Amino acid sequence: MSFRSSLAILAGKSSRWFLHNFMHGGTSLPGKLTLKIDPNVLQTLAKDYEIIVITGTNGKTLTTALTVKVLESKFGHVLTNKSGSNMKQGIVTAFLSDKVSEKSGKKLAVLETDEANVPIICRYVSPSIFVLTNLFRDQMDRYGEIYTTYDKILTGIRMHPDALVIANGDAPIFNSKELKNKVVYYGFADKEEEDQKAPANTDGLLCPRCHHILHFKYRTYSNLGKYFCPECGFKRPELTYSLNQISSQSPQSSVFEIDSAKVELHIGGTYNIYNALAAYSVGRTLGLSGDESARALSDNDEKVFGRQEVINIDDKQTTLILVKNPVGLDQVLEMISTDKEPFSLAVLLNANYADGIDTSWIWDGNFEGLPFDRIPSVLTGGERYKDITFRLRVAGVPEKNFSQREKLEDVVSFIKQMPTDHVYVLATYTAVLQLRKLLSEQRYIKGGMD
Incomplete structure (x- = not known):
């Protein structure tokens, strides 16, 4: 192992230790630091x-x-x-x-x-x-x-x-x-x-x-x-x-x-x-x-963060599910529609680089197939909440069951008041991260993802 690789690995491990123990994170920043010192370090590792x-x-x-x-x-x-x-x-x-x-x-x-x-x-x-x-x-x-x-x-x-x-x-x-x-x-x-x-x-x-x-x-x-x-x-x-x-x-x-x-x-x-x-x-x-x-x-009963992860929010069993493209969205909509009990639904839409900046894909999802007669409360949120609100209105969500909240703090507060014990939250990638960070700060989940 070269001196440069050794130095890079030492710096990376030290930064990961600090971030993991004191900042409850460290999934990519240690790697960025390590690669900055030695761009070829992965070959050694x-x-x-x-x-x-x-x-x-x-x-x-x-x-x-x-x-x-x-x-x-x-x-x-x-x-x-x-x-x-x-x-x-x-x-x-x-x-x-x-x-x-x-x-x-x-x-x-x-x-x-x-x-x-x-x-x-x-x-x-x-x-x-x-x-x-x-x-x-x-x-x-x-x-x-x-x-x-x-x-x-x-x-x-x-x-x-x-x-x-x-x-x-x-x-x-x-x-x-x-x-x-x-x-x-x-x-x-x-x-x-x-x-x-x-x-x-x-x-x-x-x-x-x-x-x-x-x-x-x-x-x-x-x-x-x-x-x-x-x-x-x-x-x-x-x-x-x-x-x-x-x-x-x-x-x-x-x-x-x-x-x-x-x-x-x-x-x-x-x-x-x-x-x-x-x-x-x-x-x-x-x-x-x-x-x-x-x-x-x-x-296997380990839930992967954001992939049907069940989070208890003041006795609301909240299932958080990542959605990011039409095919995946349709499969999630089909899956939650098989729930035999009434449930509430929240859809959080962001359009950052990690989500994909084009939100037109939501129009290819079959929201129209949802059993709205068994969904007494529907909430939209996220940075592009207006886009997903319009999409769900077109899909036929009854206006009396419909609410929208731009800020995630308000989304969480609204979830606590939803009328069913089970809530499904469908969210794009950065919305998942933002929501989990907020729930960690409010002590509903443990911080960090690794």
Whole structure:
């Protein structure tokens, strides 16, 4: 290790210790400081690790958390950036905080990685596995179309042709280009087959070979499912790991089978079943049996901040859920609509760089499908509260049930007065951070995210 790297790591660890113990934070600033001293320090920090990179539009943070849970059941401690700080500085901070496992001595790192940062990270680390969750339109001002985003990911993967790619086989884009890497696929295989098409405004509906509209033998949501092209024969690849059956679903949980192994996942939503399937696939790849992987997923009750995190606010069970693009929003709206009890709803909209500065995506979300007859109170807030207020008025929220609050302090005060015991709060990324900071200051949650 060079003197420069040693100095950078010492400075980074010292700053992290101070921020973590006295400021209740430190997810990216220590990494920024370390990189300022040694821009190549990540290569030094990561050199002895077996690294798994997890990327995609939706589900990166929860897939990472579930994968860590599965692997820790066999290998003990696993390094990860569990706060969701998924750019270069956040990943450096994660390495600065690591403690080597006493259980096996195997140094594993599971890294949630921003899509555009995959090629940046891959210059310094050598992943053994890439996990690809999905690709949907998201922050168009930053990423562009899904094909542009996939090209960025592929640039990183192609730097490491010996790495295994574990991809969502239900996503046509992940089967659209040839790779030197070995690729295994996971997906759903639980539905009756019937020739169908997706709605016209769905992402990625054209065959990558002949540009004919893709058909589906069955579809889970958006462009995910058992797809095929009736013109040229392009079709979903064979799945290595398959979801065979969904027994039950609620906003709080899902019960399903993967390769006949039963999983009781303590978090709702079909999209989270995909996340669990990805984590299961990594476990099987690294030597866990199907039952061992399923048991670890079933034992997981750790809530990731902002991802269906339940916070008690003066006896209001408040479920905080990150929303950031039309597909993810629709899945969340569909999930909360399965709640059999009346509930209240708050939607907080910001439009900072980390959220995406274009808010037009809210118009693609199916707010009209919400069961407003079972939602006696709807609140809008955030820096762009006027935009989301107008959107929900168009969706048909009864005016007598509707309120708006610009300031988060007023949002929290209003939540305490909502007429139901359960409140869902849907919020964009920076709104999640701001709300959690306020709730920490008011002692409803512990400060910090790492």
